[in-house]
Amino acid sequence: MNNWEIFTWITVFILGFGSVAVFIFFVKDIKEILKKFNKK
Amino acid sequence: MHEIATIDYIIIALYLAGMIGVGLWFAKKHTDFEDFFLAGRSLTTPLLITTLISTYYGIDVLFGDSQLGFTNGVVAWFAYARPTYAFFLIAAFLLARRLKEENFKTLPDILDKYYGKKTRYVGAVTSFIYSLPALSLYGFGMLGEVILGWEPILGMLVLGGIALIYTLTGGFWAVALTDSIQFVLMCVVLAMAFPFAMKLIGGFDTMVEVLEPSYFDTMGDLSIWLIIIYASTGLSILVEPTFYQRIFAAKSYKNVRNALVIGIFIWGSYDWIITILAMAAKVAVIQGTLPFDVAPDAALLTVMVAALPAGALGLFMAGVLSTEMSTLDSYCLVAGGNVAYDIYKPAFKPDATDQELIKTTRHGILLSWVLGFAMAISFDQMLGLWVFMASILISSVMAPILLGMYVPSFRKPLAGFLSAGLGLVSTVILNIYIMTQGVYSAEEETFIIQWFGIDFMQEFIMYITVPISLISFFVGVVFDKGEPS
Numbered sequence: 001m002n003n004w005e006i007f008t009w010i011t012v013f014i015l016g017f018g019s020v021a022v023f024i025f026f027v028k029d030i031k032e033i034l035k036k037f038n039k040k
Numbered sequence: 041m042h043e044i045a046t047i048d049y050i051i052i053a054l055y056l057a058g059m060i061g062v063g064l065w066f067a068k069k070h071t072d073f074e075d076f077f078l079a080g081r082s083l084t085t086p087l088l089i090t091t092l093i094s095t096y097y098g099i100d101v102l103f104g105d106s107q108l109g110f111t112n113g114v115v116a117w118f119a120y121a122r123p124t125y126a127f128f129l130i131a132a133f134l135l136a137r138r139l140k141e142e143n144f145k146t147l148p149d150i151l152d153k154y155y156g157k158k159t160r161y162v163g164a165v166t167s168f169i170y171s172l173p174a175l176s177l178y179g180f181g182m183l184g185e186v187i188l189g190w191e192p193i194l195g196m197l198v199l200g201g202i203a204l205i206y207t208l209t210g211g212f213w214a215v216a217l218t219d220s221i222q223f224v225l226m227c228v229v230l231a232m233a234f235p236f237a238m239k240l241i242g243g244f245d246t247m248v249e250v251l252e253p254s255y256f257d258t259m260g261d262l263s264i265w266l267i268i269i270y271a272s273t274g275l276s277i278l279v280e281p282t283f284y285q286r287i288f289a290a291k292s293y294k295n296v297r298n299a300l301v302i303g304i305f306i307w308g309s310y311d312w313i314i315t316i317l318a319m320a321a322k323v324a325v326i327q328g329t330l331p332f333d334v335a336p337d338a339a340l341l342t343v344m345v346a347a348l349p350a351g352a353l354g355l356f357m358a359g360v361l362s363t364e365m366s367t368l369d370s371y372c373l374v375a376g377g378n379v380a381y382d383i384y385k386p387a388f389k390p391d392a393t394d395q396e397l398i399k400t401t402r403h404g405i406l407l408s409w410v411l412g413f414a415m416a417i418s419f420d421q422m423l424g425l426w427v428f429m430a431s432i433l434i435s436s437v438m439a440p441i442l443l444g445m446y447v448p449s450f451r452k453p454l455a456g457f458l459s460a461g462l463g464l465v466s467t468v469i470l471n472i473y474i475m476t477q478g479v480y481s482a483e484e485e486t487f488i489i490q491w492f493g494i495d496f497m498q499e500f501i502m503y504i505t506v507p508i509s510l511i512s513f514f515v516g517v518v519f520d521k522g523e524p525s
Contacts, residue, residue, distance in 0.1 A: 004114075004256065005244040008316050011309035012231045018306050019227030026086035026220050033082070 044187070044345075048354030052187075055358040056202050058221070059365065063206025063214040072394040076211035077377050077401065078145060078289040083216060088290055088299035090223035091216045093306055094366035095282050097226065105311055106340035109318030113251065115260025116318070119267045121311035124274035125304045131277055132300035138445055139284065140293040146374075147281045147437065148382040154444035154525055155456025157386060162460040164382035166436040167281045170429050171375035172408050174415035176200065176368035181416065183364065186341050187357050196416060199361060200368060204409050207369040208402050212289065215369045222362030227306065229359035230313050232352065233344055237320040240329065240347040250323045269499045273430055279438045281374045317343060372405045372412075379404025427486070427498050428471040435505035436463040439513045451525040455516030463509030470501045 070076040083091070108116035144150055147167050152160035177196045184195015206214045238244055254260060259267070277283060290296045321343035324330040334342050344356050380400035385392050392400070419425050440456040475498070478489035487498040 002244070002248065004248070008234065008244070008312065011312045012234050014305050015227050015309040015313060016231035018302075018309070019224050019231075022086050022089050022302070022306075023220065023224040026090055029084045029086055030217070030220075 044353060044357075045350035047351050048357060051351070051354030052358050052361065055225075055361065056199075059206050059218050060202055062218050062221075063208070063210035066210035066214045066217075069213070070211055070398060073381070073397040073401070074145070074394075075213075076394075076398045077373070077381070078285065079212045079216055081289055082291050083286065083289045083295065084291055085295045085298045085302070087216055087220060088286060088295055089303050089306070090220035091366075091370075092283070092286055092299060093303055093310070094219040094223040094226065094362065095286075095370040096307075097310060097363055097367070105314045106318035106321075107337040109315035110322050110336045110339040112260040113255030113319060114258060114315060117312050117315045118258040119260065120270045121308070121315075123271035124277065125308060127274040127277040128300050128304050128307070131283070132297045135278060135445075136287050136296040136300070137293045139287045140290065140296065144284075144288055146288075146377055146382055147279065147284045147441070148378065150284075150441055150445075151437065151456060151460065152386075154451040155440060155460075156453040156525065159440065159453065159456035159460050160382060160386065162457065162464060163437050164378045166432055166460065166464055167382070168375050168378040168408065170433045171281060171371040171378070172415060172429070173200070173368045173371050173375075173412035174419070175426055175429070176203075176364050176371070177409075177412050177416040178419075179364045180368075182338070183341075183360060186338060186345075187360070193417060196413060199365070200409070200413070203365040203368045204372065204405070207372050208405055211398070211401075212285075212373060215366075215373055216289075218369065219366045222359075222366040225355070225362045226359040227310065229352075229356045230310060230317075233317060233348065233356060234313055236347040236349075236352070237317050237343060240343070241320050241323040241327065247319060247323050250326050251319060255319060255322075266497075266499065269502065272434075272502065275438065276430055276434050279433055279441050281378075281433075282370045285370075285374055285377075314340065372408050373401075375408035376401040376404030376406075379407060427501070428467070428475075431471070431502050431505060432464065432467045434502060435467040435509050436460050438506070439463070439509045443513060449524050450513075450517055452517055452520035452522060453525070454520035455513045458516040459509045459513035462512040463505055466508045467501065467505045470504065471498065474498050474501070 074080060105116050105121060108120055139150075142150075142153070144153075146164075148160045148163035151163040177200045180199040181192030181196045184190035184199055185192050188195070190198075206218060210217075238247075241247060241250075248256070287296050290299075318340050321330060321334070321339035324343055324346065325332055325334055325339075330339075330342055330346060341360065345353065348356055380397050380403075384400050385397060389396070415425065437460055440459045444451045444456065474487050474489050474496070478487040478496075478498070480486075481488050484497065488495050490496070
């Protein structure tokens with residue numbers, strides 16, 4: 001495995017797991033926001 | 041055209057229905073204009089990351105980056121994408137805090153505070169033109185054709201129409217929420233695509249063997265002047281209306297800073313994978329797996345259709361649609377805000393109520409969509425239009441905003457008006473002149489005109505218009521004898 005390929009796998013990992021992690025935090029926040037809207 | 045399974049169509053249909061559902065859910069829930077336009081200034085870090093990334097990554101990046109990756113290799117990432125991250129860092133640590141300190145709602149708000157109403161209107165016109173969704177609608181035409189086999193106009197009307205509906209009804213809340221769903225879809229699907237593409241071409245080592253060594257040269261074989269221009273397009277981040285809107289909509293400065301710093305890693309990964317997938321497409325062409333005449337800007341889409349299995353392909357297509365929808369909705373909303381908040385309210389109805397502003401913003405969104413559609417079907421050559429729209433923003437509002445922000449003694453009305461006005465006018469005139477009097481070069485994929493014995497490309501216009509804007513600014517500073525704002 002050359003350096004280009006290692007770098008590519010690192011970016012695949014960041015993009016895949018990173019975006020899912022951000023989305024999980026987003027879901028936590030959005031629950032609060034939707035509650036606020038439902039109260040309105 | 042390759043086989044697309046029923047499951048792929050079902051996934052796409054579910055995705056599109058979901059987007060409309062979000063917009064309709066928010067339709068009657070806005071209490072005031074700030075809630076409609078800035079989501080009540082309550083965006084947290086995760087929401088900022090998702091909406092920033094999905095907005096900036098439109099079809100131009102997906103196809104623009106991949107086109108360069110397909111024809112030139114890794115230089116697409118090193119020279120075109122990478123400099124942008126430096127500008128994001130500047131924005132995170134130097135710009136966002138200052139912008140967040142004031143209670144601005146739009147980019148022209150800043151110009152109004154520093155230089156007065158006249159400059160506000162020039163900024164509003166610039167921002168409106170820049171935000172017209174012509175490129176996004178053109179992209180929908182292309183996607184409809186490649187993915188669904190539709191006529192381009194049908195793709196623009198149906199796919200662009202869905203993004204229009206949820207933006208009109210749901211405002212910024214709908215945009216931010218749909219952006220978040222679109223964000224995870226586009227990122228995960230792209231990450232997932234890499235192993236499939238490698239399987240198609242026989243692995244990464246095959247790519248290194250088959251491609252010319254210049255494909256792995258970090259500066260490729262592009263001219264230094266073109267690299268400087270590509271790199272400087274990243275400057276637009278510093279005065280980007282949708283970027284500013286997200287800063288204003290954030291809960292606090294810390295949320296913006298954290299979102300940008302985390303976002304850079306995701307942006308970088310996204311750009312890199314697109315570049316590698318485009319290079320894999322080139323290998324597939326050399327190997328004969330893909331047709332030899334595949335268009336460079338359609339290479340990414342074509343290799344994915346060839347590499348991905350049923351179901352995954354539907355997700356990928358929904359991801360590609362997401363990429364474009366999240367861009368179109370954000371720009372339409374900003375353009376609508378320019379009409380209502382930056383022109384209608386100060387010029388015609390200073391006492392407009394929030395409900396009137398929301399209504400006028402919706403009219404503005406519709407207007408921008410219609411104008412963007414007219415442009416998308418009128419221009420055969422979209423690259424020139426893209427260059428025009430990017431150069432107009434940098435040449436008009438960058439100097440007055442940044443200089444006014446950091447040097448309060450420069451905030452003189454004449455300086456702002458001359459700089460923004462002459463920057464705007466010179467960019468429009470020069471672009472039209474080169475596109476009508478120049479010759480389109482298929483090799484360089486741009487308009488070229490002969491000036492003083494040199495081939496002057498349309499991309500080089502900023503080398504003239506930015507100095508015009510800067511010089512006009514300092515002329516205004518010298519000749520305006522009044523006190524700074």
